Amino acid sequence: MDNNKQTKGRQRIDTSKRRESEEDRLITFSKRRSGLYKKGSELCTLCGTQLAILIFSPSGKPFSFAHPNIEVIARRVLETNPRSDDQDSNGVMDACRRNSIDELNEQLTLLSNEVEYEKERGTKLAQTTKARQNKPLCEQKIDELGGYDAQKLKAWLLELQARINNRLEELSVAQATRPSAVGAIDGNASSSSYGHWGIHFKNFN
Amino acid sequence: MDNNKQTKGRQRIDTSKRRESEEDRLITFSKRRSGLYKKGSELCTLCGTQLAILIFSPSGKPFSFAHPNIEVIARRVLETNPRSDDQDSNGVMDACRRNSIDELNEQLTLLSNEVEYEKERGTKLAQTTKARQNKPLCEQKIDELGGYDAQKLKAWLLELQARINNRLEELSVAQATRPSAVGAIDGNASSSSYGHWGIHFKNFN
DNA sequence: GACACTATATTTAGTTA
């Protein structure tokens, strides 16, 4: 079994179940994440779309890949909806119901139950960490944050970085091929690139 | 050339340039988006990661695919960070370069300036559209919104739906294989599924 | 305009350097 073929080549794996070994998971994650980014970037170039991919590794590290304008929209949403979201979404329900988007109604009805659930859950969480009560996450000192929140903050900042650097890339590369640029932030310090995309940063830690 | 081979099979295309024909773009978009989702869902199952993919089609329709908890984080961010963003990213880049968790504080300081800027900008924008002043986007009537804003609202709602349905799926499928569930929302009314994921909704329009 | 097909292009599991 070693003279005929040099390797076993790609083996089939069951994509419907989690990889057993931690190591395998990590390797697969790394390889496939790259693949996903590549696919994403190709989709962007080929079709001129905007794209954002967010991944959290098994160990909780945030990874992201994005083609600019997605986050512009995200920001816009963010700007206009200070804390819309769940938390009483009735206004939304009404607005939507009144406006021809009929199918949304059912979904939103289901929503209210979920909202209740989330509300309660949120309250509980809030009670466990007093200091958090009145300060937005972004204004707290890192030390005050539990590991979980810190992680989320990191994620957010990573996103922010991506956004900013996308903008920069846009400005510098600018008018060239097309007004396009993609920034990718990785939890790891790898730095391959895909086509004309591929701005990579190193991990925080 | 028609007796030997039935088809030309897959042809090589230049993935570094936009597809010429509008039709090709659409077809490629559709096919590759599916592929991307599939890859994404496989990555999730294989490695137990959390994932969110957002795409805006050439025509501006929002598409998304997500594995639950990503959007939990997104919501948190949304709740705690009314507005923030690019505009002068030098500080951030530097901090990034220095690269430690302590630098996050610096970034946050710089951030507050950004926030100020965005706030102003937001105010200006708000002045141009009176009705928007005090109402969050989500409470406005669709008719009052410009096409652009309406689109963003849709995107947001689509995300919201995804989130909700993820939760629902979690609750129902629950303890099974693992506490995992993915919801995919598409601008189109397709409804294939990937593994045990794949909740699809129809388009708004 | 979603599906099915088929031949080829591309990705990647397992392995080795």
Add this chain to the structure above:
DNA sequence: GTAACTAAATATAGTGT
């Protein structure tokens, strides 16, 4: 950790339905 390498597994361009 990581950077190839190889063979097999998948994805998909072009096509027809």
